[in-house]
Amino acid sequence: xxxxxxxxxxxxxxxxxxxxxxxxxxxxxxxxxxxxxxxxxxxxxxxxxxxxxxxxxxxxxxxxxxxxxxxxxxxxxxxxxxxxxxxxxxxxxxxxxxxxxxxxxxxxxxxxxxxxxxxxxxxxxxxxxxxxxxxx
Amino acid sequence: xxxxxxxxxxxxxxxxxxxxxxxxxxxxxxxxxxxxxxxxxxxxxxxxxxxxxxxxxxxxxxxxxxxxxxxxxxxxxxxxxxxxxxxxxxxxxxxxxxxxxxxxxxxxxxxxxxxxxxxxxxxxxxxxxxxxxxxxxxxxxxxxxxxxxxxxxxxxxxxxxxxxxxxxxxxxxxxxxxxxxxxxxxxxxxxxxxxxxxxxxxxxxxxxxxxxxxxxxxxxxxxxxxxxxxxxxxxxxxxxxxxx
Numbered sequence: 001x002x003x004x005x006x007x008x009x010x011x012x013x014x015x016x017x018x019x020x021x022x023x024x025x026x027x028x029x030x031x032x033x034x035x036x037x038x039x040x041x042x043x044x045x046x047x048x049x050x051x052x053x054x055x056x057x058x059x060x061x062x063x064x065x066x067x068x069x070x071x072x073x074x075x076x077x078x079x080x081x082x083x084x085x086x087x088x089x090x091x092x093x094x095x096x097x098x099x100x101x102x103x104x105x106x107x108x109x110x111x112x113x114x115x116x117x118x119x120x121x122x123x124x125x126x127x128x129x130x131x132x133x134x135x136x
Numbered sequence: 137x138x139x140x141x142x143x144x145x146x147x148x149x150x151x152x153x154x155x156x157x158x159x160x161x162x163x164x165x166x167x168x169x170x171x172x173x174x175x176x177x178x179x180x181x182x183x184x185x186x187x188x189x190x191x192x193x194x195x196x197x198x199x200x201x202x203x204x205x206x207x208x209x210x211x212x213x214x215x216x217x218x219x220x221x222x223x224x225x226x227x228x229x230x231x232x233x234x235x236x237x238x239x240x241x242x243x244x245x246x247x248x249x250x251x252x253x254x255x256x257x258x259x260x261x262x263x264x265x266x267x268x269x270x271x272x273x274x275x276x277x278x279x280x281x282x283x284x285x286x287x288x289x290x291x292x293x294x295x296x297x298x299x300x301x302x303x304x305x306x307x308x309x310x311x312x313x314x315x316x317x318x319x320x321x322x323x324x325x326x327x328x329x330x331x332x333x334x335x336x337x338x339x340x341x342x343x344x345x346x347x348x349x350x351x352x353x354x355x356x357x358x359x360x361x362x363x364x365x366x367x368x369x370x371x372x373x374x375x376x377x378x379x380x
Binding site: 107108 | 215218312314
């Protein structure tokens, strides 16, 4: 069980926060992360239109053989994405707590510009307290 | 001593000669911030359904239990206050001065309210004329009225006789604020400093009050409110000491 990484994607598909917590992810450049986040944003937009049962909020979990991507879409269109191992069971709860921290330390911070990359010590330390620094 | 015009701090919108004051004057900003004509507060509350909560101005001043406001709502409001102010100033000092001015306007009202709450029930109402009891009442009563808790410590400067400090380990107004590195001297508690300055002024202890970040390992947002008293206050304290 491990939490590998956390992304926050703004409503336009831009990656505004990215952090790795455990070994096991390929080392990527920040540009590659931006491309991946934009791709995920596009995939998510497609999945939200695939439902045969009317409107859908889009993909919530994407599983591979060795990993799981859990996506939390907020009502404002911001997406919180958690990359975990398959066995991880707390991803949904963790994402909800990340959303809490985001509402407190990012949106209430006068020095944050909406839709721009998150540079807030308060958010960093809350995420550290929530998920850990590196070894999960 | 008579003021030719209102004290600049009592009116943020007054067109004083301060560098950035023109941005706040109603004549230049009225178009940008004009609101659609909303029904007045008074009429909506009076014509509302029976059993609705009374107008805020009709409420009992002494009932504090239900007078609390949402900390989140305040955090968002204060965040907007800081952003609004930051767009209209030229530097950190200017920003702190402006926050101080806004706090001052609250402090004058807080003093009146806390004095009323503390003394109206008393059979022998009195007013603080000595500095240390006044400082203690700011530390506890004013802090409780504004933040819902008392401050954490009072200190006296060892170097300067005219300097006192009120210390708050976790100021509620800064709880969600992360100041960027390039503005690290900025303390948003300048707002609190303004409140303290107004209360001291109102009690007859003119002083300059500033806010400073003094983090330690346990309390990363620990803040010191530094009070630098005017000489007249120290002189009077000395006279009162001699009389006893």
